[in-house]
Amino acid sequence: MRLDRRSFLKSSLAAGAATALPALAGGSAQAQQTVRLRATWWGSQDRAQRTLAVAELFSKTHPGISVIGEPVGGDAYWPKLATQMAGRNIPDVFQLEPNTLPDYSGRGACLDLTKFLPKPLDIEGFGQRMVDLGRVYDNLYGVALGLNSLSMFYDTAMFEKAGLPAPTPDTTWDDYARLVTELNKAVGRPGEYWASPDGSRYHYVFQVWLGQRGKTTFSEDGGIGFTVDDIKEFYTYWQGLRDKKVIVPADVASIDDNSIQNNCLALGKSAIGFTYSNQLVGYQLLIKNKLGIAMVPQAGNGAPSGHFYRPALIWSIGASCKHPEAAAEFISFFVNDIEAGKILGVERGVPMSPKVREAILPNLNPTEQATVAYVNMLEDRVMDYPPPAPIGANEYDRNVFRPVADQLAYGKLTVAEAAEKLVEDAKAVLRKR
Known part of the structure; x- marks a missing residue:
């Protein structure tokens, strides 16, 4: 299957248990100190390997932050996250999806990311419609990691x-x-x-x-x-x-x-x-x-x-995170760095960043190309995004x-x-x- 750049994703979208990860860095004011962050997600072993590889890539240019990965499988993720939230021990960076973002933000687990825009959290290039996929009413509680349906x-x-x-x-x-x-x-x-x-x-x-x-x-x-x-x-x-x-x-x-x-x-x-x-x-x-x-x-x-188009997965920052700027910088790298995008492919959805989508196109294997072709095909068929899921x-x-x-x-x-x-x-x- 051959996909040209124009069909990769239409311009309307562009506009509109624990594993230790490598040492990562926050940059800016925190570059000179050691910062320890915890990150958790659910998913396959393939997802874990891709995430670890991006973390290693990040560490090469951002020394100074230690990120501890806590991948969890299946339904065990949600009871564990709820327990951590109740104990005020929720990870600094954690994975959510559309049905759980309103729930966890409504319970006070997620930090409002608005104050980190546009730096260190650089997501303006997504287009406002795509940024808003991580918003619950007036507050930005998450960053969409990819688009799917x-x-x-x-x-x-x-x-x-x-x-x-x-x-x-x-x-x-x-x-x-x-x-x-x-x-x-x-x-x-x-x-x-x-x-x-x-x-x-x-x-x-x-x-x-x-x-x-x-x-x-x-x-x-x-x-x-x-x-x-x-x-x-x-x-x-x-x-x-x-x-x-x-x-x-x-x-x-x-x-x-x-x-x-x-x-x-x-x-x-x-x-x-x-x-x-x-x-x-x-x-x-x-x-x-x-x-x-x-x-x-x-x-x-x-x-x-x-x-309808939906954010495949979402990164959020825990409300109790002691180093939120470092966490925001890691998320920004995760969604914007081209080499990181090549590692992640479309396993977490078609990348939200237009420049990353453009860059990874030549490297996609047939399975990944089929995923992108499917998202493209839906453009004239999708409905409006539904009302936010409640607590x-x-x-x-x-x-x-x-x-x-x-x-x-x-x-x-x-x-x-x-x-x-x-x-x-x-x-x-x-x-x-």
Whole structure:
């Protein structure tokens, strides 16, 4: 695949447990003293290696700061971060994502970064629209590390083996049901391998579903933006596929803790997986067959796509950080340095900096190019960014959305009971503004 610079990312976007890291430096007033920072993130081993390599690069030109890395896997990250926050021991630099930035900033865990603009935090080149992706109302609580969107990955070899066409941007939910039914007949192995994941477990799949119907997961005031009937319709769709035995069963689906390695696609249990576009790099490292990337199925008949551009991941600075200028300088290097960008590639999303995007283009491998091509393709299809997630949104996913879907899959709840329970439990954990 060959991508020219003009198609790399349209000008509207450009405008608009612990591991010790190498010694890093803060520069400016702190260049002459030793500063110790703690940094934490979740993700694959590949992400950890890239992060460590950027830290080493930073240390070569910024002596004087020691950064201690604390990578954490899967869902264990969030309980640990919450415990650290409660104990006033949150790391100096920590990774968040769109649904958790409003939550943690609302709880007082994040430092407002506005006072570090434009130096040492130089992100004006992102364009105001992109800078604002790290903003919660009037305060800047995070820096977006890359741009992505929701997506569907699929094992191209399985579709070829079945003699079936791969999903396209026009594949509808009805098309998907027929496609995975045929795919399962051709490549499914009872008790071992299925065509599709159980999409009812993924709040972001439901988010797309809602967007196609003119609704959002969260309302402007921080409550839920959907009704019992909305989630009932969603559950009914997936229950129909469950009854046909073309999606992974409950005992396989429930293993997924939001880590790449435990997704049923990466585990070799399904031919398809729902996730975020930047994760194509991490998935491909674990899967022998070539992966394709497509949009989440569409509603058809001219309905909105349900997709939107989002910050793939976010760096924030802990409110209790003793050396915030050093932390801001590290983040600035992370998102602006061209050599750092070449190391990071698009694993954390398409770089926010136009100059970094331009510089890394020639070095992208085919998998990375596919990620960029997907983000480009969405430009004329994406919707507006949805209302900010309220406090409790992370708990909504981890302790409400997935558990209720699992109870439905195990047969402990009917579709109607699960829909009622989801709405009731969601209202209980979300704190309205």
